[in-house]
Amino acid sequence: MPRRANHAPIALSPQSRLVTAAAAQSDGFASQNGAARRGQGDGPGALRVLVIDDNAIVLEGFRKTLANEVASSTAALDALGHSLFGKDAKPETPARAERPDFEVDLVAEGAQGWRRAVEAVSVGRPYAVAFVDLRMPGGWDGLQTIEALWRTDPCIQVVICTAYSEYSWDDITARLGRSDRLLVLRKPFETIEVLQLACTLSEKWSLHRERQARLDDLERRVAERTQRLQQALDEGKAYEENLHHQATHDALTGLPNRLLLADRAAQFIAQMKGSGLRLAMLFLDLDQFKIINDSWGHGVGDALLKAVALRLQVTVRDSDTVARLGGDEFVIILASLAQFKDADNVAQKVLAAFAEPFAVGDHQFFLTASIGVSVYPEDGDNSETLLKHADVAMYAAKEQGRHAVQFYTREMGVRVEERIALQNALCLALERQEFELHYQPQVDMKSGKVRGVEALVRWHRPEVGMVPPDRFIPLAEETGLILPIGEWVLKTACAQVKAWHAAGYPDLSMAVNVSACQFRQQNMPELVRAVLAETGLAARYLELELTESVLMQDKDAVVRALRQLKQIGVTLSLDDFGTGYSSLSYLKDFPIDVVKIDRSFVRDVTNSVEGASLTKAIIAMARSLNLTTVAEGVETEGQLSFLNTHRCDAIQGYYFSRPLPANDLVALLGAGKHLPVEYSRSEPVRRTLLLVDDDESILSTLDRLLRRDGFHILSTTSPRQALELLAIHPVGVIVCDARMPEMPGMELLRRVKGLYPDIVRIMLTGHSTVDSVTDAINDGAVYKFITKPWDDALLREKIAEAFRRHEMSSENDRPAREEADAATIELPGAAKQLSAESAP
Structure with missing residues (x-):
């Protein structure tokens, strides 16, 4: 290409220094390090330039140019000033333009230059620019050298230096490709051209490296943030999965809960519609779990529930679903059953699985289960209905005597509806003042006179009439309503006997029943103390009747509560004695004053050897412990005579009087009713x-x-x-x-x-x-x-x-x-x- 005639050299700063290196290898050139480097020689600020040419004169020219060895003659500089700025320009010391410091390496062969590039990259100080002669006989030519350089360092800027070549530009681009990293410099070239190219390409290289570093940093940040985002997404997904698992599974046993049970039942039902197959839902309730949980603690109870869950899972098929609804209630879904008996077979298999004890720590527990079964489509077409009907059938199984299987029938549904209606009415009965107390006399066998009464709650539903106690008392205990009802009974009974004292019956005592639920959930000593203070009744006239199930709770806590009640001064009576876990060693640990013989024994004293023997034994035991005995349910003269003969202290039952409203009891007391005189124990013996x-x-x-x-x-x-x-x-x-x-x-x-x-x-x-x-x-x-x-x-x-x-x-x-x-x-x-x- 034609050369421009008058090239004006660039004004260079005298502070700028350059390091040059001349090739001093076998070809006669050695690498030379000049003193013109930024700072102290090989500082990180110097830009490295590689010159590859087989002509030593050309290499020397590059060295001088990049080292900025300009003419020192002032005249030459003045002439340069005149040529650039005109005749009036005043001569002055030229100022060097700011430009990069260069560290120049000169080599005479292409392979040698490539090795220098490899070394530079390996130590992390790559070359910015390479000037490469195109024609270098006896070794690699320029194109081969450039190809090797770019394989080693794709970022290096390359200037092809040539006066003539066998290669056309098309040949060059065909081999090297069209790239912004490749320029051509025609020989002979001027100093300013070399310097401009070195400055421009090194600046471009620096910008490229800076941009690449920035891009690398951005990519690193993007990668890190992407990783953090992915981690957050994974954690969020795991959290959602955990929340979903918690929402659909029982926390204690890991079994599906009510929500997942309903979902699976709905899926099974959808699959089986029109198939002729059946689905059975087994509602299982553990019969004795509450006693174990209350006696041994929740830790043992939880471990026992886990053991039950595991045994249920291994008893049924993998395709079946075992779920826990809460407490001691489990549900099993049996899908794709061909006939009813398949459900019964599985239910019986589940019952049989309870034959073996459950090991919890060092203890073994025997459990039984009551199972209610409902079947799709006969007993319902959705999971809610099937579950409700299976629950109803389960209660029927309990009524049969527990550890039994009962299939749902429509008659059961009617009973459940009645029970729900009764429960709803019971919730409002206290507020509507539908409860009343009847009082049954307790008669002293020595004097034949009434010594006290037992308060018995009665429920009068306006639209129905009297509701038997055995219908609503168990329901009240199940629902917790026994607590407010029991408190009302205690207050009302104490106020009534206080009124009778004022009416002329000062020795009359009042017996009030306390359920296990009341004793467990209410602070009985505090309640009794408050009621006595409110009614003004002396404590010695109040007798609390406790069932044996009360004493079966936490023994230490029960003993403490009973002793507190004794300190208040009330009488403690053990009701229905003989129907639970009665024994002499068991009874002597509790501060009991009165033993009440259950009506089931009294009923048989005249015709059953066992009934008579047990009744006599209870009386003898009570006498040995200095306890008073009261026989319940005395209905015949024969029963009365038997109890009198064996020295029972008092009787209570229909033989003397049924439970009476308060006014009728006052009339009985006013009439002076007592036992016949012939039952006096001083009567002489006749043959x-x-x-x-x-x-x-x-x-x-x-x-x-x-x-x-x-x-x-x-x-x-x-x-x-x-x-x-x-x-x-x-x-x-x-x-x-x-x-x-x-x-x-x-x-x-x-x-x-x-x-x-x-x-x-x-x-x-x-x-x-x-x-x-x-x-x-x-x-x-x-x-x-x-x-x-x-x-x-x-x-x-x-x-x-x-x-x-x-x-x-x-x-x-x-x-x-x-x-x-x-x-x-x-x-x-x-x-x-x-x-x-x-x-x-």
């Missing part, structure tokens, strides 16, 4: 003989024969009536026929032996075989056999002998018998405690 035969003519004959001996004779044709007479009268000898249609004589005498072992038993028979006689004698049921027809003198003699035996036996055995009775109560109590320990 009482009981004759039992289904033939009335035989009874008449025996009565005429034996009355002359002064016996008090009772007779009946009914064995069952005979048992009632035995309970009422102090019979010493019984004579009965062997063959009676209502009950065989042998069976009657066996019962008499169990109920009244002191009574001497004689059998009249004309049909007994040797074997039956032998068995009866060996069994001890019969003292003597007398065959029909009998000898009058012999019969009178044997009966007189029997009375003497009875009187002797009664006198000699009474102390031992009382001691035995006192110990008898330990046997059932010990058995129940052993059962409780093995299956809490």
Whole structure:
């Protein structure tokens, strides 16, 4: 390309210094480091320039140019000034323009230059610009060298230096590509051209590096922030998944909860519509869990629930769903069932899984479960309805005796609706003043007079009438309404007995029932103290009746509360004694004053050996502990006589009076009603003989024969009536026929032996075989056999002998018998405690 004639050189600053290096290798040039570097030589501010040319003169020219070795002649500078600024320009010392410092490396071969570039990149000090001669015979030419340089350092700026070449520009771009990193400088070139290119390209290189560093930094920041954003997204996703899991799963067991249960049930139902398959929903409730949880603590209870959840999961199929609704309630969904019996088979399998104990720590617990089952589509077409119906069926299973399976029926639904209506009405009953108290007298057996009353709550629904207590009391305990109801009963009863004291009955006491729920959730000592202060009733006239389930709670806490109540001065009574975990060792630990014998025992005292034995044992035990006994549910004269004979302290029941409203009770007290005088314990003993035969003519004959001996004779044709007479009268000898249609004589005498072992038993028979006689004698049921027809003198003699035996036996055995009775109560109590320990 043509050269411009008058190139004016750039004015260079004298402070600017350059480092040059001349090639001093085998080709005659050695690298030379000049002193013209920024700072002290190899500082980081110097820009590196690589010159590759096989001509030593050209290399020297580059060195001088980039080192800025300008003419020192002032005249030359003046001439330069005149040429640039005109004739009037005043000569002055030229000022060097600010430009980069260069560190120049000179090499004579392309391969050598490439090695220098590799080294520079490796130490982190790459070249900014490379001037490369295009024609270098004997080694790499310019294009080959440039290709190698760019492979090593793609950012290096390249200037092709050439006077002529075999390569055209198209050839060059064909090999190297069209790039802004490539310029061409035609030889011969002027100093200013080299300097301009070096300055411009190095500045471009610096800007590129700065831009690249900025881009790298931005990319690094973007990458870091992208990573942080991704991490935040991952954490957010994990948090959402955790929230979703918490929202759909039970925190304790990890099982699906009610929400996920409904979702899965809906999915199963949608899949099975029109398929002819069924879905079963099993609602399972643990029967004894509450007792264990209250007695052993929530830690053991939680561990037990986890164990139950695990066992349920391994019992059913993987495709089935086991969920926990809360507390001790679990639900199992069985999908794709072909027939009803499949659901029943699985339910029975689940019940069988509870046969093995559950291990929690060092303890083992036996549990049972009640299971209610509803089936799609027969019992509902959605999860909510199926769950409700399965719940209803579960309660029916509990009513059957627990640890049972019950399928839903429409009749159950009706009962549930009634129960819900009853519960809603119960919630409003106290506010609407629908409750009232009735009072049942408690009668002292020594005086025969009323000594106190028991307050019994009654609910009068205006639109229905009286609601039986056994219907609403359990519901009140389940819903917690027993707490306000119980407080109202206590206040009302105390105020009423205080009013009766003022009305002329100062010795009357008031017994009030306290449920386990009340005792557990209310501070009874504080409540009692407050009520007594409010009503002005002396504490000694208040008797609190506690059930055995109260004592089964935390023993230490119960003992503390009972002692606080005793310090207040109230009387403590143990209600329904014998129906729970009664035992002498158990009872002696609590400050109880009164033991109430449950009506289930009293009902059977005249016809059941077990009932009579347990009742006698309870009375004997109470006497040994200096406790008062009150028998509940006394309805017949026989029961009253039995209790009187065995020295029960007081009775309560329909025989004397049903529960009465307050006004009717006042009328009873005003009338002075009391027990018959014949039940006085000071009555002299008479020889009482009981004759039992289904033939009335035989009874008449025996009565005429034996009355002359002064016996008090009772007779009946009914064995069952005979048992009632035995309970009422102090019979010493019984004579009965062997063959009676209502009950065989042998069976009657066996019962008499169990109920009244002191009574001497004689059998009249004309049909007994040797074997039956032998068995009866060996069994001890019969003292003597007398065959029909009998000898009058012999019969009178044997009966007189029997009375003497009875009187002797009664006198000699009474102390031992009382001691035995006192110990008898330990046997059932010990058995129940052993059962409780093995299956809490």
